[in-house]
Amino acid sequence: EDQVTQSPEALRLQEGESSSLNCSYTVSGLRGLFWYRQDPGKGPEFLFTLYSAGEEKEKERLKATLTKKESFLHITAPKPEDSATYLCAVSSNFGNEKLTFGTGTRLTIIP
Amino acid sequence: DTAVSQTPKYLVTQMGNDKSIKCEQNLGHDTMYWYKQDSKKFLKIMFSYNNKELIINETVPNRFSPKSPDKAHLNLHINSLELGDSAVYFCASSQDRLQGGTEAFFGQGTRLTVV
Numbered sequence: 193e194d195q196v197t198q199s200p201e202a203l204r205l206q207e208g209e210s211s212s213l214n215c216s217y218t219v220s221g222l223r224g225l226f227w228y229r230q231d232p233g234k235g236p237e238f239l240f241t242l243y244s245a246g247e248e249k250e251k252e253r254l255k256a257t258l259t260k261k262e263s264f265l266h267i268t269a270p271k272p273e274d275s276a277t278y279l280c281a282v283s284s285n286f287g288n289e290k291l292t293f294g295t296g297t298r299l300t301i302i303p
Numbered sequence: 304d305t306a307v308s309q310t311p312k313y314l315v316t317q318m319g320n321d322k323s324i325k326c327e328q329n330l331g332h333d334t335m336y337w338y339k340q341d342s343k344k345f346l347k348i349m350f351s352y353n354n355k356e357l358i359i360n361e362t363v364p365n366r367f368s369p370k371s372p373d374k375a376h377l378n379l380h381i382n383s384l385e386l387g388d389s390a391v392y393f394c395a396s397s398q399d400r401l402q403g404g405t406e407a408f409f410g411q412g413t414r415l416t417v418v
Contacts, residue, residue, distance in 0.1 A: 211371045212316065224405055226406055226407075233411075234411055235395075235409035235410050235411045235412050236393070238407070238408060240390075240417065241405050241406050244318050289351065289397060289407075292348075295343065295345050296344055
């Protein structure tokens, strides 16, 4: 069965303090690894899809990377508006497009 | 324009009642999903439909019955509601898997509280 583990569970950073979130996964044939952002009371908002080891994608202060076992979401010089829960999910070539999610990292950026 | 919309946003009901949650997407996607997010914020898939055909049914009690009248709509009907059904239910959609379907887009969620 596909599994996704995210760490840390929660992270508090000062504004401007860069850091990384980790997503470790086991999947039978990776179709894609996804990063989502979820704000309180809202649905997950799509950020990135990564398909193969070595791939990287960037969006503003966020950069996602992928290896064969894990993905990192790097946050550079974060701002308070980056505070949210970041969810990692995988889909497999045998899973009919379903997403298997991790439990998320709750990120708080302190002004 | 809302891409994936669910109604209602909040639903409070008594045990034993039957309720429905509606979902519509205007993205032209062929695949739609229902996910459940529990009190620990863990998101788990319940159902998936592709072009009105049930693709995924993940060990969900028979009290939950999805219905897809067309590929833009996927409704969730729940019979005989139980306290443990309290959660946030998310509808999502993605492009057809045969076209290399990728990311799923989520609605804003329906917070169901059973009392």
